[in-house]
Amino acid sequence: MKQVRRLLVTIVFGALAGAASAHSPHAQGHSGPNLTPVTTAFGQTGDPKKVNRTVRIDMADTMHFTPASLTVRQGETVRFVIRNVGKAMHEMVIGTDKELREHAELMRKHPDMEHEEPYMAHVAPGQRGEIVWQFTQAGEFRFACLVAGHSEAGMVGTIRVLPR
Secondary structure, three states: OHHHHHHHHHHHHHHHHHHHHHHOOOOOOOOOOOOOOOEEOOEEEOOHHHOOEEEEEEEEOOOEEEOOEEEEEOOOEEEEEEEEOOOOOEEEEEEOHHHHHHHHHHHHHOOOOOOOOOOEEEEOOOOEEEEEEEOOOOEEEEEEOOOOOOOOOOOEEEEEEEOO
């Protein structure tokens, strides 16, 4: 029984340590393409070896992205190189309007929440991050900085995905 209990404790603590490191703001340095591949209503994790083009996006303390809109083709894989030219922490999160609203609400309730997904990049002042994303669905999607108050101040953008 002691061996079973010891094994369970080892497994639980190992899983917790792995989860903590995967969600740590330092796990990816907030700058690399991320983690486990995912599929969403707005696309899927892109393959860095199959990038069709690179788009540079700047984030500033004026609460704007530059550029704030772009058009891509369905199926296109885009490497976003995101630069934080400001003095505050910013992030770029891609999603649907509904998903971004829900995520922003969660961030307001838990401002110190650490999270990392392949469709987001947290970028410290003066640093850069990267997202590689394949847009598999046609439609209009958004990107936003979900740091509390930033999207409400206008830090949002639009991605229009044209059908093939």
